[in-house]
Amino acid sequence: xxxxxxxxxxxxxxxxxxxxxxxxxxxxxxxxxxxxxxxxxxxxxxxxxxxxxxxxxxxxxxxxxxxxxxxxxxxxxxxxxxxxxxxxxxxxxxxxxxxxxxxxxxxxxxxxxxxxxxxxxxxxxxxxxxxxxxxxxxxxxxxxxxxxxxxxxxxxxxxxxxxxxxxxxxxxxxx
Numbered sequence: 626x627x628x629x630x631x632x633x634x635x636x637x638x639x640x641x642x643x644x645x646x647x648x649x650x651x652x653x654x655x656x657x658x659x660x661x662x663x664x665x666x667x668x669x670x671x672x673x674x675x676x677x678x679x680x681x682x683x684x685x686x687x688x689x690x691x692x693x694x695x696x697x698x699x700x701x702x703x704x705x706x707x708x709x710x711x712x713x714x715x716x717x718x719x720x721x722x723x724x725x726x727x728x729x730x731x732x733x734x735x736x737x738x739x740x741x742x743x744x745x746x747x748x749x750x751x752x753x754x755x756x757x758x759x760x761x762x763x764x765x766x767x768x769x770x771x772x773x774x775x776x777x778x779x780x781x782x783x784x785x786x787x788x789x790x791x792x793x794x795x796x797x798x799x800x
Contacts, residue, residue: 631666631706632720634658640697641685647697648683649705652745658711659684666706719772721745721764727777729753732770737781751779758789 635651649659659665659677665686666672673689691697714720721743729737729751738755749764762768762783771780 635705637700645691645697646685650683662711667703727779
């Protein structure tokens with residue numbers, strides 16, 4: 626959510642080698658943020674980085690005080706966060722997590738629900754709930770012409786005939 630002091634950038638996939646390195650896979654394969662930070666958070670616990678190096682598939686990170694493979698194994702599966710300011714976002718950049726909770730309106734100002742999730746895939750999709758209806762809208766400029774994070778308002782121009790699905794409480798989509 627906007628204003629969170631830390632942002633999730635990926636996860637620990639496994640221990641690497643016998644000296645206590647961990648392998649971190651970032652959500653953005655092109656991200657170099659781990660080269661610029663001295664500290665990361667693993668499941669909310671702060672850890673100092675002693676060394677970091679990129680590989681074609683992941684980042685190998687040595688944490689201060691972690692010296693064996695057994696110690697590194699304990700971090701497997703943990704989410705990795707960095708301080709928000711480490712991301713060096715430009716004025717126009719938007720983090721997908723910042724969209725959750727934003728109200729949605731049509732171009733004419735008609736309320737159209739609230740963003741409850743963003744499905745990140747080859748094409749990111751906004752999951753919008755409006756009463757008992759769920760809508761999935763691709764996050765592309767043509768359909769989402771304006772995002773105002775300060776006002777927590779997203780303006781959309783959905784295509785004609787876009788389907789609505791009823792929200793089934795207690796079940797996740799696709800079940």
